[in-house]
Amino acid sequence: MLDYDRLLAHKTILITGGSQGIGKAIAKLFATHGATLFIGDIATDQARAVEKEIVGQGGKCTALSLNVTAEQEWTDLVNKVVAETGTIDVLVNNAGTNIRKPLLEMSLTEWEQVINVNVNGVFLGMSAVIPRMIANRTGNIINMSSVAGLLGHLKAAAYSSSKGAVRSLTKAAAVQYGSHGIRINSIHPGMIYSPMTAATLDNKEQLEQLEKTIPLGRVGLTDDVAQAALFLASDASSYMTGSEMVIDGGQSCYFTFNGSFPW
Amino acid sequence: MRKKLEEKVVFITHGSSFWGKALSDLFQEHGAKLVLGVPPGTKCAQTDNRIEVPIQYTEENSWDNALKTASNKFGQIDVLINNFNHPTAKQTLNSLDTTFYSTVHNYLNSVFLGAKSTIPHLKAAGGGSIVNLVSMYANIGSPASSALASSDGGIRTLSKSIAVQYAKYNIRSNCILMGLFATDRLQNTDTTVSTSQIPMARLGNAEELIHVVLHLSSKDSWYITGTEIIVDGGFSNA
Numbered sequence: 327m328l329d330y331d332r333l334l335a336h337k338t339i340l341i342t343g344g345s346q347g348i349g350k351a352i353a354k355l356f357a358t359h360g361a362t363l364f365i366g367d368i369a370t371d372q373a374r375a376v377e378k379e380i381v382g383q384g385g386k387c388t389a390l391s392l393n394v395t396a397e398q399e400w401t402d403l404v405n406k407v408v409a410e411t412g413t414i415d416v417l418v419n420n421a422g423t424n425i426r427k428p429l430l431e432m433s434l435t436e437w438e439q440v441i442n443v444n445v446n447g448v449f450l451g452m453s454a455v456i457p458r459m460i461a462n463r464t465g466n467i468i469n470m471s472s473v474a475g476l477l478g479h480l481k482a483a484a485y486s487s488s489k490g491a492v493r494s495l496t497k498a499a500a501v502q503y504g505s506h507g508i509r510i511n512s513i514h515p516g517m518i519y520s521p522m523t524a525a526t527l528d529n530k531e532q533l534e535q536l537e538k539t540i541p542l543g544r545v546g547l548t549d550d551v552a553q554a555a556l557f558l559a560s561d562a563s564s565y566m567t568g569s570e571m572v573i574d575g576g577q578s579c580y581f582t583f584n585g586s587f588p589w
Numbered sequence: 590m591r592k593k594l595e596e597k598v599v600f601i602t603h604g605s606s607f608w609g610k611a612l613s614d615l616f617q618e619h620g621a622k623l624v625l626g627v628p629p630g631t632k633c634a635q636t637d638n639r640i641e642v643p644i645q646y647t648e649e650n651s652w653d654n655a656l657k658t659a660s661n662k663f664g665q666i667d668v669l670i671n672n673f674n675h676p677t678a679k680q681t682l683n684s685l686d687t688t689f690y691s692t693v694h695n696y697l698n699s700v701f702l703g704a705k706s707t708i709p710h711l712k713a714a715g716g717g718s719i720v721n722l723v724s725m726y727a728n729i730g731s732p733a734s735s736a737l738a739s740s741d742g743g744i745r746t747l748s749k750s751i752a753v754q755y756a757k758y759n760i761r762s763n764c765i766l767m768g769l770f771a772t773d774r775l776q777n778t779d780t781t782v783s784t785s786q787i788p789m790a791r792l793g794n795a796e797e798l799i800h801v802v803l804h805l806s807s808k809d810s811w812y813i814t815g816t817e818i819i820v821d822g823g824f825s826n827a
């Protein structure tokens with residue numbers, strides 16, 4: 327029987343981009359379920375503040391500096407985690423970035439910046455942990471894609487492409503390593519209130535317009551995504567791999583001609 | 590332990606089937622009150638937290654009566670599980686004979702009628718969740734059964750339409766697309782060939798499906814609607 331109070335007891339879990347937004351919500355929820363957490367983020371000071379908050383509430387959390395685009399930093403970080411806990415059970419590739427520009431306004435440098443963090447970061451993360459997981463004959467990886475990885479998004483050519491790549495990279499790796507007991511799935515949030523989207527969502531007009539396109543009539547909370555991550559990280563989803571979870575209040579399940587919801 | 594469905598009333602179709610039993614045991618542990626659909630003519634058992642109701646899923650009247658009995662007993666309905674009760678693929682092999690029509694009639698129509706009759710109750714309860722269990726052939730072509738692929742693909746997009754039309758009442762609707770599970774039906778079947786095509790290299794067991802249904806039924810998935818979760822050990826992506 328699954329213990330829904332402590333779904334992640336005895337699990338060593340690494341979350342990238344855990345210093346704010348969705349990653350922080352995941353870290354906080356996972357901590358209450360008994361996980362031994364490591365947060366890897368370029369915003370090291372902010373990550374330390376999250377560590378302090380979680381430890382203060384009785385959780386187990388260590389903040390470490392990580393740029394997900396740097397292969398050597400991944401190697402060092404995974405070595406450190408394994409030296410400390412002997413293992414790594416779950417990796418949440420959550421770090422991500424966005425440059426909101428249409429294709430024609432985007433320079434190659436900007437394009438590469440987005441692809442580098444969102445795609446190469448996930449590739450490097452999986453490459454760093456999978457050998458350890460193969461040795462353990464078990465492992466679990468959760469990759470943060472987006473609804474933008476399922477449909478074309480306005481003013482987000484690079485972001486959409488990067489998140490589409492995360493989706494299929496997830497499936498390719500899942501098929502490859504399933505027989506080693508490694509599960510790999512993706513999460514596709516819609517519009518979630520976080521520092522990444524605050525500029526848009528704090529604008530009352532824009533928020534109202536956006537809400538009209540969401541069947542459930544509201545933007546999502548970081549906690550909505552964290553609950554899905556918890557579900558995927560736990561044994562409640564033990565037969566799921568190469569699968570995806572869309573958390574968007576219904577935003578991507580319908581088609582409309584005028585971009586707004588008919589009520 | 591935190592119970593995920595405390596005080597919630599859950600209607601499960603095909604309640605006495607393999608999946609019906611597995612689901613009702615788990616849901617009861619999580620505090621749900623259960624209404625289990627059983628074939629007409631069955632002698633119905635009743636306890637404080639659990640009733641059986643006879644129902645013919647392809648008849649609107651029958652749905653309405655069953656739901657009336659349920660809401661009289663428990664006062665409300667919060668969750669509808671359109672349970673998986675498909676024949677094995679072999680039984681629907683000849684895709685365009687009468688089996689095609691009866692399969693689509695039985696599965697697609699009963700989900701339509703179930704939603705139609707249940708939504709007013711979910712609305713009255715201030716919202717709720719509909720979970721439809723279908724095969725992974727809702728998303729991909731089936732080598733064995735066009736009928737199954739048609740009914741399940743239809744249920745998949747029906748579920749999205751329900752989601753988009755009734756979200757304003759806080760009603761959510763999602764599908765679970767199932768791969769191969771070790772059920773009573775597969776007991777005497779050689780599954781070596783299919784297992785070799787599954788990335789996880791094994792069939793799923795009942796526990797591995799029912800917790801997904803629990804997740805979609807509960808408030809922990811309250812921002813998830815109009816979508817599907819594939820539970821197939823990677824089968825349909827291989």
Ligand SMILES: NC(=O)c1ccc[n+]([C@@H]2O[C@H](COP(=O)([O-])OP(=O)(O)OC[C@H]3O[C@@H](n4cnc5c(N)ncnc54)[C@H](O)[C@@H]3O)[C@@H](O)[C@H]2O)c1
Binds near residue numbers: 367395
């Ligand atoms: N907020 C949304 O609406 C939304 C929707 C869909 C998907 N997502 C995805 O969810 C994830 C988290 O989003 P968020 O809204 O919390 O964003 P956020 O900008 O608030 O947080 C992103 C985090 O990633 C870290 N980060 C960025 N680049 C990094 C790098 N190179 N190395 C290490 N860490 C790095 C940042 O320091 C930050 O802590 C992202 O992958 C994002 O694309 C968000």
